[in-house]
Amino acid sequence: MTPAARISAAIEVLGDIEARRRPAADALKDWGLSHRFAGSKDRAAIASLVYDALRRKASATWIMGEVTPRATVLGMLRLQRGMTPDAIAALCSGERFAPEPLSDTERQRLEAASLDGAPAHVDGDFPEWIEPSLQRVFGDDLTPEMQALTTRAPLDLRVNTLKVSSREEAHDALPHLGAVETPLSPLGLRIAPSEDGRGPAVQSEPEFIKGWIEIQDEGSQLAALLSAVKPGEQVLDLCAGGGGKTLALAAMMENHGQIYATDGDARRLAPIHDRLARAGVRNVQVRTPRGGADAVSDLKGRIDCVLVDAPCTGVGTWRRNPDAKWRLRPGSVEVRRKEQATVLDRAAALVRPGGRIVYITCSILPEENDEAIDGLLQRDSGFEVVKANELLAAAGLPNLRPFVRVTKNGLQLTPKTTGTDGFFVSCLKRR
Incomplete structure (x- = not known):
């Protein structure tokens, strides 16, 4: 496919996403099935265009003066890809499979390409209705923080110290991936995003198959490290899912x-068994819920550390899932808040006196973070929040302090401050 044909395809896919209100991945898959002539490189390039357009949807349509799939793509090429109006016009020739030629208005808009006077939700490319919440967290840093969420995320790997003696050993075994050491996690390797959005086939690497490395964002690695779990403890991963943090x-x-690993949705636990075997893990007992019964009721009051990787809106992962931001609705936040309260109350019953709850979300919304913790403290006076400096010291990460945003009840990681996905971590100790 020509570059122009890929642009046309991206516009078509965006039209399908808007018309049917569904995830970008589903629309891209259907497009590929109905256009089997497109090779893997073509499909990857089209996906990259679609995701970049969704990252900059608000600002792209602002500069173009209309909200259409074509305007979104044209504006993105100017803002995100840095293409000149002449270069964009060359792609829009109207020839076979190419988009229609630029109108005079489109040309003028691309030449101006100004976001001067744009409101914060346009400049930062996020839904307008969540601005008050974000303002409470970021204040004057709102726009640059949200702009950082429009960039492409790198591919981060966690070195498995059960199989490898050091990060350096794993790094030296993977020179062809071009990985560098992550700046904040002592266990991470980072592969920069490629121009076409295609990443290396890490899961085919012998080192991955042998369990030396796992795919895990540096923020998720840091969240796990902040739990400060130690050998010999009794630990419960209450929302284990596929087992990344386990x-x-x-x-x-x-x-x-x-370690006990469980999840409210038994289907999410399915991958964990193979992952545990590959990683050489021997101290995990998977508790799969059956017939609506509580799989960990026998552990009440016995656990040293309950890890709550809570269900959330996933706002902090918008670099990887930019279409999710435009599907987010106020009702979704309220649903997640209720789920978070339920799982926190469950965790509170499981932790022993002197034990702790480590609460984690991949969100930057205060309703899901500080306010969720406030809710638990109001319902159960037996807990106190561990202060940021104590939390970092216990995890052996005091050098992380200048990079994180300290909030009322925890630590906020963001692409702008830590170069990671947006994660919130709070630690509560039972008196």
Whole structure:
């Protein structure tokens, strides 16, 4: 496919996303199935165009003066890809498979390409209705913080210390990936995003198959490290899902002690068994819920650390899932708040006196973060928040302090401050 044909395809896919209100991945998959002549490079390039357009949807349509799939793509090429109006016009020739030629108005808009006077939700490319919430967190930093969420995310790897003696050993075994050490996590390697959006096939690497490395964002690695779990402890991963943080905890505990992994949705636990075996983990007991029964009711009051990787809106992952921001609705936040309250109350019953709850979200909304913790403290006076400096010291991460945003009840990581996805971490200790 020619570059111009890829532009046309991206416009078509965006039209399908808007018309049917569905995830970009589904629309891209259907387009590929109905256009089998497109090779893997073509499909990757089209996906990259679609996701970049969704990252800059508000600002792109602002400069173009209309909200259409074509305007979104044209504006994105100017703002995100830095293409000149002449270069964009060359792609829009109207020839076979190419978009229609630029109108005089489109040409003028691309030449001006100004966001002067644009409101914050346009300049930062996020839904207008969440601006008051974000303003409470970021204040004057709102726009640059949200602009950082429009960039492409790197591919981060976590080195599994159960299989490899050091990060350097894993790094030296993967020179062809061009990975560099992550700046904040002592266990991470980072692969920069490619121009076409295609990443290396890490899961085909011998080192991945042998369990030396796992794919995990540096923010998620730091969240696990902030739990400060130690060998010999009794630990519960209450929302374990596919097991990413469970694996990290097992490595931190050097396979000593006991980790219980469960999830409210048994289907989400399906991948964890193979991942545990590949990583060489031996201290994890998977508790799969059956017939509506509580799979961990026998652990009440016994757990040293309950990790709550809470269900949330995922606002902090918008670099990877830019279409999700435009599907987010106020009702979604309220649903998640109720789920978070339920899981926190459940965690509170499981932790022993002197034990702790480590609450994690991949969100930057205060309703899901500080306010969720406030809610638990109001319902259960037996907990107190561990102060930021104590939390960092216990995790052996005091050097992280200048990079994180300290909030009322925890730490906020963001693409702008830490170069990671947006994560919130709070630690509550039972008196």
